[in-house]
Amino acid sequence: xxATAPAAAVGPAVVRASAxxxxxxxxxxxxxxxxxxxxxxxxxxxxxxxxxxxxxIRILCGLLAPTSGSASVAGFDVATxxxxxxxxxxxxSQRFSLYSDLTVDENLRFWAGAYRLxxxxxxxxxxxxxxxxxxxxxxxTLVRELPGGYRQRLALACCLLHxxxxxxxxxxxxxxDPEARRRFWDLIDDLSAAGTTVFVTTHSMDEAERCHxxxxxxxxxxxxxxxxxxxxxxxxxxxVLEVGCALAARALPRLEGLPGVVNAALFGDRLHAxxxxxxxxxxxxxxLAEAGFAPVTVTPIAPSLEDVxxxxxREASRExxx
Amino acid sequence: MIRRMLAVAVKELLQLRRDRRTMLAxxxxxxxLLLIYGFALSFDVRDIRxxxxxxxxxxxxxxxxxxFLKSGYFVRIADLDEPxxxxxxxxxxxxxxxxxxxxxxxADVAGRRLTTLQFVLDGSDSQxxxxxxxxxxxxxxxxxxxxxxxxxxPPVVARPLVWYNPxxxxxxxxxxxxxxxxxxVSSVIATALAVVREKERGTMESLRATxxxxxxxxxxxxxPYLLVASxxxxxxxxxxxxxxxxxxxxxxVWLALITVLFLAGGLGWGMFLSSLADTQQVAFQLGxxxxxxxxxxxxxxxxxxxxxxxxxxxxxxxxxxxYFISALREIVLKGVGPEVWWxxxxxxxxFGAVVLVLATVQTVRSL
Numbered sequence: 001x002x003a004t005a006p007a008a009a010v011g012p013a014v015v016r017a018s019a020x021x022x023x024x025x026x027x028x029x030x031x032x033x034x035x036x037x038x039x040x041x042x043x044x045x046x047x048x049x050x051x052x053x054x055x056x057i058r059i060l061c062g063l064l065a066p067t068s069g070s071a072s073v074a075g076f077d078v079a080t081x082x083x084x085x086x087x088x089x090x091x092x093s094q095r096f097s098l099y100s101d102l103t104v105d106e107n108l109r110f111w112a113g114a115y116r117l118x119x120x121x122x123x124x125x126x127x128x129x130x131x132x133x134x135x136x137x138x139x140x141t142l143v144r145e146l147p148g149g150y151r152q153r154l155a156l157a158c159c160l161l162h163x164x165x166x167x168x169x170x171x172x173x174x175x176x177d178p179e180a181r182r183r184f185w186d187l188i189d190d191l192s193a194a195g196t197t198v199f200v201t202t203h204s205m206d207e208a209e210r211c212h213x214x215x216x217x218x219x220x221x222x223x224x225x226x227x228x229x230x231x232x233x234x235x236x237x238x239x240v241l242e243v244g245c246a247l248a249a250r251a252l253p254r255l256e257g258l259p260g261v262v263n264a265a266l267f268g269d270r271l272h273a274x275x276x277x278x279x280x281x282x283x284x285x286x287x288l289a290e291a292g293f294a295p296v297t298v299t300p301i302a303p304s305l306e307d308v309x310x311x312x313x314r315e316a317s318r319e320x321x322x
Numbered sequence: 323m324i325r326r327m328l329a330v331a332v333k334e335l336l337q338l339r340r341d342r343r344t345m346l347a348x349x350x351x352x353x354x355l356l357l358i359y360g361f362a363l364s365f366d367v368r369d370i371r372x373x374x375x376x377x378x379x380x381x382x383x384x385x386x387x388x389x390f391l392k393s394g395y396f397v398r399i400a401d402l403d404e405p406x407x408x409x410x411x412x413x414x415x416x417x418x419x420x421x422x423x424x425x426x427x428x429a430d431v432a433g434r435r436l437t438t439l440q441f442v443l444d445g446s447d448s449q450x451x452x453x454x455x456x457x458x459x460x461x462x463x464x465x466x467x468x469x470x471x472x473x474x475x476p477p478v479v480a481r482p483l484v485w486y487n488p489x490x491x492x493x494x495x496x497x498x499x500x501x502x503x504x505x506x507v508s509s510v511i512a513t514a515l516a517v518v519r520e521k522e523r524g525t526m527e528s529l530r531a532t533x534x535x536x537x538x539x540x541x542x543x544x545x546p547y548l549l550v551a552s553x554x555x556x557x558x559x560x561x562x563x564x565x566x567x568x569x570x571x572x573x574x575v576w577l578a579l580i581t582v583l584f585l586a587g588g589l590g591w592g593m594f595l596s597s598l599a600d601t602q603q604v605a606f607q608l609g610x611x612x613x614x615x616x617x618x619x620x621x622x623x624x625x626x627x628x629x630x631x632x633x634x635x636x637x638x639x640x641x642x643x644x645y646f647i648s649a650l651r652e653i654v655l656k657g658v659g660p661e662v663w664w665x666x667x668x669x670x671x672x673f674g675a676v677v678l679v680l681a682t683v684q685t686v687r688s689l
Contacts, residue, residue: 093527106333
C-alpha cells in the first residue's frame with residue numbers, strides 16, 4: 001500500500017516518521033504513517049477533522065508517546081528525547097497559545113523566558129518578533145484587544161523567538177479573514193526561505209496549494225503524499241468534468257450511477273465527476289437532461305486538490321470494503 | 323531552571339495583578355472572615371437568660387437572686403410567682419436557666435435550718451449547660467456561707483495560677499486557630515485554580531511544548547501567591563493582635579517563618595488539586611472541601627486532638643493546620659522559640675515537600 005511506503009524528501013530529513021501509530025483504546029488515531037520532511041520545506045498535512053493531524057503533531061512535539069512505530073525531529077527520537085526536541089521546535093496549537101490578559105510585550109517576554117533568552121539576544125529577538133507581528137506600536141495593548149489576524153502573527157512570533165529549526169502549526173489560520181490569512185502565508189514562505197522547516201495542518205485546499213508537499217490524511221492513514229502539481233497530475237487530461245445542472249444535489253446519485261463515472265461529488269451548487277474517458281462528456285449531458293435536470297452543462301476542468309482528496313478517500317474506503 | 327521559573331512567576335504575578343476579583347478575594351476575604359468569626363466564635367458563656375421564681379419573697383431570697391444577677395453571667399428575663407410557666411419558657415428557648423426559691427426559704431434561713439434551692443437548666447447544649455452549672459454552684463456556695471455567716475475554711479486549698487491566658491479568655495485561644503483556618507482555605511483555593519485555568523484556556527498545551535518542566539511551572543506559579551498570601555496573613559495576624567487582643571509574645575521572625583511554611587503547604591496542596599482537576603469548578607470544590615473540613619475538625623482548632631478517637635488522632639497528623647496552630651499558640655501566647663515547636667515546623671516542611679512531589683508527579687503524568 002502506497003500510504004506506508006516512506007515518501008522521501010529532497011535533502012536531509014528534519015522530521016522523519018516511520019510506521020508511526022497511536023491508538024486510544026480501540027480507536028486508531030494515527031495508523032502506520034511514514035514520511036520525511038526536508039529542511040526548509042513547507043509540509044502540509046491536509047485532512048478533515050478527526051483525520052489524525054493533531055495527534056501526529058502532538059507525537060512529533062513530544063507531547064504524546066507513539067503506540068508503535070517511531071519518529072524523530074531534528075535528529076532526536078520523539079519517544080525518548082522529547083526534552084531535546086522541545087528546545088528545538090516551535091508549536092502553535094489549535095487552541096490559542098497566548099495569554100489574553102497580558103500585553104503583547106508581556107506575552108513575548110514570558111515565552112522568551114520559557115526558552116531562557118536573555119540580555120542582548122532577548123532584546124534582538126523581541127524587536128524581531130514585534131516587527132514580524134507588526135505590533136511595534138501596540139506593545140502595551142492587551143492581547144484580548146487585538147484583532148484575530150494580529151493575534152495569529154503574534155502567536156507565531158512567540159513560538160519562533162528561540163529560532164527553532166522546525167515549527168509545527170496546527171490549523172494556524174482558523175477564524176481569520178482571507179487577507180490576514182494570505183499575509184500569514186507570506187510569513188510562512190519567508191520562514192521557509194530562511195531555512196526553517198514548517199509543518200502545517202489545514203483543511204483548506206487554498207492553503208494546501210501553497211505547500212511544497214502535501215500529505216493527505218484520512219481516518220488516521222496517509223492516503224497520498226506529493227507536491228500539489230504531481231498529486232493533480234494523477235488524473236488523465238479531460239477526465240475531471242464540472243457539471244452544472246438544475247437541482248445539483250438531487251442529480252448527484254443519478255450522475256454517480258452513469259456508465260464511466262468513477263466518482264462524483266458536490267462542489268457548492270455544481271458537481272464534479274471523474275470519468276474513465278474524456279468522451280463520456282456527451283453521454284452525461286444527455287442522460288442528466290433526460291432525467292429532468294436541464295439545463296445541463298459539462299466542461300472539462302483542471303483538477304483541484306479537492307478532487308484529488310475526494311478520489312483518494314473513495315479509493316481508500318473501497319479498499320476497506322474489499 | 324531559575325530563569326524559567328522566574329518567567330512563570332512574573333507572568334503569573336502580572337495576570338494576578340490584572341485579576342482584581344481574585345486579588346480582592348485573596349487579600350480582603352481573610353480579614354473579613356476573621357472579623358465575622360472572631361466576634362461570633364467564643365466558648366465563654368455570658369448573659370444566660372434566667373427566669374426567677376421567687377415564692378419566698380423575703381430579704382434572703384432577694385439577696386440570692388441579686389447574687390446571681392451581679393455575677394455578670396445571668397440576666398433576668400422573667401420574674402414569676404409559680405413554676406408552671408417555666409415549661410413554656412424552656413420550650414420556646416426564651417429561658418436557658420431558672421432559679422426556683424421555695425416558699426419556706428426565708429424562714430429556713432432565719433431558723434438556720436437546712437434548705438434547698440432549685441436550679442433548672444436547659445441541657446440540650448451540654449457544653450453551655452455544664453459551664454452554667456459551674457457558675458451557679460459557685461454562687462450558691464458563696465451565698466450560703468454569707469447568709470449563714472459561717473466562715474468555711476477547708477484544710478487544703480488549691481490556689482490556681484493560670485499561665486499565658488490568666489482570664490481563660492477563649493478568644494485568645496481560638497483566634498490563632500481561626501487565622502490558620504482562614505489562611506488554609508484561602509491559600510488552597512488560590513492555587514487550586516492556577517494550573518487548571520491554563521488547561522481550560524488551552525495555554526497548557528503550548529507550555530508543554532516548551533522546555534519548561536513541571537517543577538519550574540509549579541514553583542513559578544506558587545511564588546506570586548505566596549507573596550499575596552503572606553500579605554493577607556500579616557493583615558490577619560495584625561487584626562488578631564489589635565482587635566482581639568491576642569498577645570504576640572514571641573519573635574516576629576519565628577512567627578513569619580512558621581506562617582510562610584504553613585502557607586507554602588496550603589498553596590502546594592492547591593497546586594496538586596489543580597493538576598488533578600480538569601475544570602476550575604471541580605478544582606474549587608475539591609479545594610474548599612479538602613481545606614475546610616479537616617482544618618475545622620481535625621486540627622485542634624476547636625476540638626482538642628487529645629480527646630479524639632485514636633483513628634482520628636492518626637488522621638490529624640496529615641492536617642498541616644494542626645502543626646501551625648500548635649506552633650502559633652506557642653509562639654504567640656507562650657513566646658517560646660523553635661526549641662519547643664521545631665517538630666511542628668519540620669512537619670510543615672515535610673507536608674510542603676510531599677505535596678510538591680505529588681503535584682509534580684501528577685502534572686508530569688497529565689502531560
